[in-house]
Amino acid sequence: MKSTVEPFEHLTGQLKKEHKKSYDAWLQYEPVMDKSLSGQYQQYARSVEAMETSSIIQSAKQELHHAFTSMFENTAGHDDGAERCGIVLTTVESVEGPLKVEAARLSRDGYQIKSVLTSEGPRIYLIGMEEQGVLYAAFHLLRIMQNGSLVDSLNITENPTNQLRMINQWDNMDGSIERGYAGASIFYDKNGFTGDLERIKDYARLLSSVGINGISINNVNVHHVETNLITESLLPKVADVAAVFRAYGIKTYLSVNYASPLQLGGLSTADPLDPGVRAWWKEKTKEIYQYIPDFGGFVVKADSEHRPGPFTYNRTHADGANMLGEALEPFAGLVFWRCFVYNCLQDWRDRSTDRARAAYDHFKPLDGQFHSNVILQIKNGPMDFQVREAVSPLFGAMEHTNQMLELQVTQEYTGQQRHLCYLVPQWKEILDFDTYAKGKGSEVKRVVDGSLYQPAYAGITAVSNIGNDYNWTGHTLAQANLYGYGRLTWNPDLSSEEITAEWIARTFGKDEVVHEQVRSMLLDSWSIYENYTSPLGVGWMVNPNHHYGPNPDGYEYSLWGTYHFADWQGIGVDRTVASGTGYTSQYLKENKEMYESLQTCPDELLLFFHHVPYTHELKSGKTVIQHIYDTHFAGAEQAENLKTMWEMLEGRMDGERYRDVLSRLVEQAEHAKEWRDIINTYFYRKSGIKDQQNRKIY
Numbered sequence: 244m245k246s247t248v249e250p251f252e253h254l255t256g257q258l259k260k261e262h263k264k265s266y267d268a269w270l271q272y273e274p275v276m277d278k279s280l281s282g283q284y285q286q287y288a289r290s291v292e293a294m295e296t297s298s299i300i301q302s303a304k305q306e307l308h309h310a311f312t313s314m315f316e317n318t319a320g321h322d323d324g325a326e327r328c329g330i331v332l333t334t335v336e337s338v339e340g341p342l343k344v345e346a347a348r349l350s351r352d353g354y355q356i357k358s359v360l361t362s363e364g365p366r367i368y369l370i371g372m373e374e375q376g377v378l379y380a381a382f383h384l385l386r387i388m389q390n391g392s393l394v395d396s397l398n399i400t401e402n403p404t405n406q407l408r409m410i411n412q413w414d415n416m417d418g419s420i421e422r423g424y425a426g427a428s429i430f431y432d433k434n435g436f437t438g439d440l441e442r443i444k445d446y447a448r449l450l451s452s453v454g455i456n457g458i459s460i461n462n463v464n465v466h467h468v469e470t471n472l473i474t475e476s477l478l479p480k481v482a483d484v485a486a487v488f489r490a491y492g493i494k495t496y497l498s499v500n501y502a503s504p505l506q507l508g509g510l511s512t513a514d515p516l517d518p519g520v521r522a523w524w525k526e527k528t529k530e531i532y533q534y535i536p537d538f539g540g541f542v543v544k545a546d547s548e549h550r551p552g553p554f555t556y557n558r559t560h561a562d563g564a565n566m567l568g569e570a571l572e573p574f575a576g577l578v579f580w581r582c583f584v585y586n587c588l589q590d591w592r593d594r595s596t597d598r599a600r601a602a603y604d605h606f607k608p609l610d611g612q613f614h615s616n617v618i619l620q621i622k623n624g625p626m627d628f629q630v631r632e633a634v635s636p637l638f639g640a641m642e643h644t645n646q647m648l649e650l651q652v653t654q655e656y657t658g659q660q661r662h663l664c665y666l667v668p669q670w671k672e673i674l675d676f677d678t679y680a681k682g683k684g685s686e687v688k689r690v691v692d693g694s695l696y697q698p699a700y701a702g703i704t705a706v707s708n709i710g711n712d713y714n715w716t717g718h719t720l721a722q723a724n725l726y727g728y729g730r731l732t733w734n735p736d737l738s739s740e741e742i743t744a745e746w747i748a749r750t751f752g753k754d755e756v757v758h759e760q761v762r763s764m765l766l767d768s769w770s771i772y773e774n775y776t777s778p779l780g781v782g783w784m785v786n787p788n789h790h791y792g793p794n795p796d797g798y799e800y801s802l803w804g805t806y807h808f809a810d811w812q813g814i815g816v817d818r819t820v821a822s823g824t825g826y827t828s829q830y831l832k833e834n835k836e837m838y839e840s841l842q843t844c845p846d847e848l849l850l851f852f853h854h855v856p857y858t859h860e861l862k863s864g865k866t867v868i869q870h871i872y873d874t875h876f877a878g879a880e881q882a883e884n885l886k887t888m889w890e891m892l893e894g895r896m897d898g899e900r901y902r903d904v905l906s907r908l909v910e911q912a913e914h915a916k917e918w919r920d921i922i923n924t925y926f927y928r929k930s931g932i933k934d935q936q937n938r939k940i941y
Contacts, residue, residue, distance in 0.1 A: 251439035258713055259445075264897045265714035268449055268722050269749040271389070272313035283395060284388055285315050287329035287367050294333035298490040299374040303332055303381040306448065310385050330384075331368045332377050338370055345400075346370045352456065352492075353402035354380035358395055367397060375456065375492030382452040389749050401733075404692045407618075407647060407702025408732035409457035409496075409579075410450060411542065416461070416468045422653050424660040425710035425717035430460055436480040443487050446709065451491035453729025457704075458488060459496040463544040463581060470500040473527060474507060478534040485535045494539035496579070501543060501563065502551040503527070514556040515566040528570040540576035541567055542620070547584040560584070560605065561612040568614030577700060578617045579647065582606050582637060583627075597816070597824035598806075599625035603636050607829075611643035615699045618645040623673045625826075628656055629782040630773050633838070633851055634673055636829035638687045639680030645698045648673070648691045652728050653708035657772055659791050660708060660718040662911045663885060664772040665765040667727035667739045674735045679833045688735040703732045718907045719900050722750065723765055739766060757895050760888050771885070775878025775915045776922075778871050779861075780851035781807045781815065784922065792914070793921040807850065809929055813857055814867065815850035827852065857930040871926050872934045875919040882908075882915035 259266050275281040288311040293300050335346045346355050354376035357368045371377035413421040414428040429442045461469050471477050485495035504510040508523045531538050545552030553563035564580040585601035624632035628651040657664040674688040685695055693701035705728050709715045716722050726746045743765050751757045777784055783806045786794040807814055817823030819839050827838045837843045838852045846861045857868035886908040927940045934940055
C-alpha cells in the first residue's frame with residue numbers, strides 16, 4: 244500500500260514556496276532592478292571558481308549560485324571553464340602573490356574580500372584564513388549586493404571579535420520547545436528526530452550568514468529521553484544533523500544529564516571523584532567522537548531547579564566540570580558549565596535571602612580551579628533574563644577562569660514574540676557595561692572576547708528563538724533579534740542603528756518609508772515594553788510558570804512571597820551592604836559605590852537595588868508612584884501607536900508579512916492596556932496615593 248505521508252523534503256519545499264518571503268527571512272535575494280548595479284554585479288556573478296572542494300566551500304558556492312540565479316536573469320553563478328572567473332573562493336593556503344601577504348592579517352574565522360582588475364578581467368577574491376571564513380565572506384558579499392553598494396573597489400578585512408559564537412536550542416525530543424514561541428521543534432517530534440534535514444540546512448544558512456559557529460541541539464533541562472542522545476541508539480541521528488551544520492562551519496554540541504552514569508551506565512553514583520564515574524564519561528565521550536569526529540562538547544545545567552549535580556556528593560562545581568573537561572580534552576572538546584545555580588525552594592519572605600547573590604557566591608571562590616577547556620556560561624544578569632536587571636557581577640570577577648556571556652534571544656520575559664521587543668539595544672548596554680576589573684575600560688565585551696584576561700576560551704551564547712513556524716520566529720519582526728544577536732557576537736562595536744538598518748534592507752528592501760517606520764518601531768520597542776510592564780528594574784510581575792501576562796504577585800514561588808516586597812509603604816529589594824542583602828558588595832568599587840547610594844543609583848535600576856517609599860523622588864523629579872502611573876499609561880499609548888505606524892505600510896510589502904505583523908501588534912496594543920490597568924490598580928491599592936493627572940485607575 245502506498246504511503247500517504249509526505250516526505251519532509253517535500254513539505255519543507257512546499258513551505259518555502261508558499262511562504263517564500265516569510266521563510267527566507269533576511270536572505271531575500273531580490274532581482275536587482277538598477278541596470279547599472281546589475282551590470283556591475285553580473286560581470287562577477289557569471290562564474291564562480293572554488294580553489295578547494297570541502298563541504299564548507301561548496302556551501303559558499305551554492306549560496307552564491309542560489310542568490311545570483313534569483314538576483315539576475317540568465318546568470319547561474321557557475322564555473323563553466325570557458326572564461327576566467329569573476330569570483331574566486333579560496334583559503335589563504337591556496338592564495339599566491341600579494342594577496343597572500345594581505346590575508347596574513349586574518350584570524351581563524353576571518354576573511355578578506357578583495358576586488359582585483361587583472362589582464363583577464365575583473366575578479367573578486369573571497370579569502371578565508373580557513374574554509375569557514377570563505378563562507379562568511381560569501382555571505383558578506385551578498386549583503387553588500389542586497390544593500391545596493393558598489394563592488395568594483397572592495398578591500399574588506401573582517402575578523403570576528405568573539406572566538407565562540409553560539410546558539411542554545413531548548414528543544415525537547417517530544418517536539419516541544421521550552422520557552423519557545425514560534426511553533427514546535429525543527430529537530431524533533433513525538434517520534435524522535437524529524438529527519439527534516441532540508442529545514443535544518445536552511446536554519447544553518449541563517450546562522451552562518453551572521454557568523455554563528457556553534458549550536459547545542461537540545462534543552463539544558465535534559466529529561467529522561469534526551470539523556471539517550473549520547474547513546475548508540477540516537478548518535479547516528481545526531482551525526483546526521485551535525486553533518487548539516489558542519490557544512491556551514493557550525494560545530495554541534497549536546498546538553499547532557501549530569502546523572503547519566505546512573506541512568507545510562509547502571510552505576511550506583513555520579514560522584515565526579517569516583518574512578519568508575521570518570522572512566523564511564525571517558526568511554527562515553529570516546530564513543531560520541533566515533534560518530535561525530537568534530538563534536539564540540541557538552542552544555543551542562545547542574546544543581547539548579549531540581550537538576551542533578553555534584554552537590555549531591557558534597558563536591559564543587561569545579562569537581563563536576565573538570566571531570567567532563569578531562570573526558571573531552573583528548574578530542575579538543577569543551578564544557579559549557581552554566582552558572583544559573585540557586586535554591587529555588589528558599590524562603591523569599593526572608594529579606595536576607597537574595598537569589599541575585601547565588602551565582603557569584605557559588606563560583607567566585609572557585610576562580611582558577613577549572614580545567615582549561617571548561618567555560619563558565621553566565622547569564623547577563625544575576626536573576627533570569629528580566630526586562631531590565633543589573634549586569635552579573637561575575638563578569639570580570641574571575642581572572643583565571645574562562646567566561647562566556649549567555650543571552651536570551653527567545654523573549655521569555657519580553658512578550659514571548661507576541662509583543663514587539665527588539666533586544667539589540669539591551670544587549671548593547673550589557674556588552675558596554677564597565678566592570679572596572681582592570682580599571683576603567685574593562686567592559687563586559689572585553690571580558691567575553693578574551694582581550695581583558697586572555698583566557699583559553701571565551702565568547703557569547705544565547706537561547707534560540709526559532710521553531711517550525713513558516714516565518715521561523717512567530718512574529719516576523721522577531722527575526723531581527725536573531726539577526727542582531729549574530730551580528731553583535733561577530734562585532735559588539737556595531738551600533739544598534741547599523742544592525743537595524745542592515746536587517747531592514749535585507750528583509751524588506753529599500754523602500755524608504757518602510758525603512759523609517761520599521762527602524763523607529765524596532766529601536767523604541769524595548770523601552771515601550773518596559774514602560775507598560777516592570778518599572779525601575781523591579782522585575783517579575785508575570786503569571787507563574789508560563790511567564791506571560793501581568794500578575795504582580797505571581798512568580799512561581801509565590802508561596803514564599805514576591806520578589807519586589809511591595810507593601811503599603813514602599814517597594815523594591817534592598818540589596819545594599821548598609822541595610823540589605825549585601826549584593827552590591829559583589830561589584831568592584833566603582834559599581835558597588837554607584838549602586839549602594841540612592842543618590843547615584845541609576846533610576847532605571849532603583850528598585851533592583853533599593854526599597855524606597857512610593858513618595859521617593861526620582862532624578863526626573865517624579866515620585867516612584869507617579870512614575871509607575873505615567874509610564875504605564877504612556878506604554879499603552881505607545882503600543883497602540885506601533886500598530887498605527889505599521890498600518891501605514893499596507894501595500895508596501897507582501898500581504899502575508901503585513902498581516903502577520905499587524906495581528907501581533909493588535910494583540911500587543913490590547914495586552915498593554917491590560918498591563919497598564921492591572922499594575923496601576925495594584926500599586927494604587929497598595930499605596931493609596933492618587934494619580935496626579937486624575938486618570939482612571941480602578
